[in-house]
Every structure is written in C-alpha cells, then in structure tokens.
Amino acid sequence: MNAWKEFNKGIVRENPVLTALLGLCPTLAVTTTVINGLGMGLATTFVLLGSNVVISLLAKQIPAKVRIPVYVVIIATFVTIVDSLIQAFSPELNKSLGIFIPLIVVNCIVLGRAEAFASRNRVWPSVLDALGMGLGFTLALAILASIREILGSGSLLGIPVLGDIPPILIFVLPPGAFLVLGCMIAAVTYFSRKKGAE
Numbered sequence: 001m002n003a004w005k006e007f008n009k010g011i012v013r014e015n016p017v018l019t020a021l022l023g024l025c026p027t028l029a030v031t032t033t034v035i036n037g038l039g040m041g042l043a044t045t046f047v048l049l050g051s052n053v054v055i056s057l058l059a060k061q062i063p064a065k066v067r068i069p070v071y072v073v074i075i076a077t078f079v080t081i082v083d084s085l086i087q088a089f090s091p092e093l094n095k096s097l098g099i100f101i102p103l104i105v106v107n108c109i110v111l112g113r114a115e116a117f118a119s120r121n122r123v124w125p126s127v128l129d130a131l132g133m134g135l136g137f138t139l140a141l142a143i144l145a146s147i148r149e150i151l152g153s154g155s156l157l158g159i160p161v162l163g164d165i166p167p168i169l170i171f172v173l174p175p176g177a178f179l180v181l182g183c184m185i186a187a188v189t190y191f192s193r194k195k196g197a198e
Helices: 003-008 024-030 034-061 064-089 091-100 102-106 108-116 123-153 174-197
Strands: none
Touching (some): 024 034, 024 123, 034 064, 034 091, 034 102, 034 123, 064 091, 064 102, 102 108, 123 174
8 A cells, every 4th residue: 555645645636625526515615714714624634534543443343234324423423522622722713614513424525435435444544545635625725715815805814915905805705715616626627637648
C-alpha cells in the first residue's frame, strides 16, 4: 500500500466536493466566511476519521442486512461528540453553522467513505482515507469561503483587504456560492484533463 497515494487522492484527484460533487449542501450554505468553512471542514474530518476507524474495526462483525443503519449510528455518535465540543468551546461557530453540524450524519461523503472504503479495508488505510478526504473537503470549503468572503464582504478573516473597492454582495448570497463553486470545479476539471493528456 502506498500511504502517500492513499492520503493524497482525496485532496485533488478524488476531492469529494470538486470531483465527486458530494456534500454540496453544507459547502454552499456555510462558506460565507473562512472561519465557517474551516469549522465545517474540520468537524466533518473528525467525524470521517472516527467513523472510518470504528467501521473498519467492526466491519466483519456487522451483519450485511443492518450495515447501513449501524454505520449511521456510528457516524451519529461522532457527530454528537463534535457538536457538543463546538457548543462548549466555540458557541459563535456553533451558532453560525447551526443545523449543518447535526446534518453531517447524512453527509454523503461520510457515509460514502464508510461504505466504499472503511468497511472493506484495514484501520491504517481507513485513517489515511479519512484524513485525505477530510483535508480535501476542508481545503475546498476554505478556498470557496475565502473567495466569497473577499469578494462579497471585502475582508478575509474579518480583516479588510479590498480597500476602497466596494464588495459585491452577490458573492455572500447563494447565487455567488454556485458561481464560485462552478468556477472551481471547472478549473479542477480543466487541469485534471490537461495533466491526463500529457
């Protein structure tokens, strides 16, 4: 097993947002600021890591007929943990992310990796898969949020960056999220095809 390849695949080649188009609801909804994007990305990575490890350890003991409900219970356990931690240590972030933290339970990225990877592989590859996919998801959210925050609010992490240039309100609204995400997907697709053609 090539550990770097296993980890690296989720960052660009199989990025859950930019190539697989998974988890788009929280991606579009919470990326009005970089802090929100990073918070959602790290929370999802925590859930991915915990659920991948547990599912990988228990996969052979879980009967095939009930595997999906069992996976959902395992994922929900880690979502409850991360939700409680965010409520305790960052109430402002919890307020900003709102319902999207509990909705990680039904995020296709988490359940998809549990079914497609963790249930069929050992613990170490499952850890690498979770970290790679989580980092890819977090990076996609952070880049999307950075662009939206700079263009839509004129600031980055609350620090003004555009000077006298007025912000473009559409970028903090849902149409702006679709526009920026579409451009990011187009760029990744273009460079992936160009690299594949070489």
